[in-house]
Amino acid sequence: MAEIQNVAVIGAGTMGSGIAHVFARSGFSVTLCDVEQRFLDRAIDSIRKNLGREASKGKLAEADVQSALDRITTTVDIESLASMELAVEAAPERFELKAQVFAALDRILPPSAILATNTSSISITKMAALTKRPAQVIGMHFFNPVPVMALVEVVRGMATSDSTFATVYEAAVLLGKTPVEVNDAPGFVSNRVLMPLINEAAFAVMEGVATPEAVDQVFKLGMAHPMGPLTLADFIGIDVCVDILRVLQEGFGDPKYRPCPLLVRMVDAGWLGRKSGRGFYTY
Incomplete structure (x- = not known):
């Protein structure tokens, strides 16, 4: 099972910023990527507020707020993700857009890296077929608001390998989530x-x-x-x-x-x- 330390999150909207938040809070190094810096700035603001809220409720030590923020880097250059072990795509729920992101990630990321998608309904098998690494493609479906909701649907495509599944399942556990194994079908279970x-x-x-x-x-x-x-x-x-x-x-x-x-x-x-x-x- 691969060791994951560096995670890319592509898409800095509500879901992407939430996913970056939970990875950074759990000790992973996170690079948050989007097409414009203003989207990234807004996401960091939101993450800062949400971490602060967790600290005020006693769920997080004050000192951990800044260290979590320090673990997040932002970029508008998808080419800079070349050293990531895991990429989680959180683009809007449109196949053409996700396909474009996946094609770029497949080209840029090292051959050993895992490509995950936060899609809530699109076929993992279809996404995997667009890449040269279908065995390393998986669904990682988080629920909104990501820092609060315990569930992650971990969705196996037809080609997803057991080691990819085990690595992503374990990563979800390290995030403090409850992963549930689901096979690829329209809409999954949820x-x-x-x-x-x-x-x-x-x-x-x-x-x-x-x-x-x-x-x-x-x-x-x-x-x-x-x-x-x-x-x-x-x-x-x-x-x-x-x-x-x-x-x-x-x-x-x-x-x-x-x-x-x-x-x-x-x-x-x-x-x-x-x-x-x-x-x-x-x-």
């Missing part, structure tokens, strides 16, 4: 089960069965969910939900995954949930 729930909840609202508040209350009080499916959809991003439903629909060829027209209209209107200030609720 989104294959969650997205039809969110979709049906949206149909219930569209058809006038109940208001978003009522739907969410049923799940909070009746099923003991910490938040209802429509609050969760706003948190994930309505656009991301629609993208994943389309991956499921295409991947399984089954019309039951067709995105609810209300969700599609909300995306068209720019009502993407929390990040845009309006979704099923106003923020």
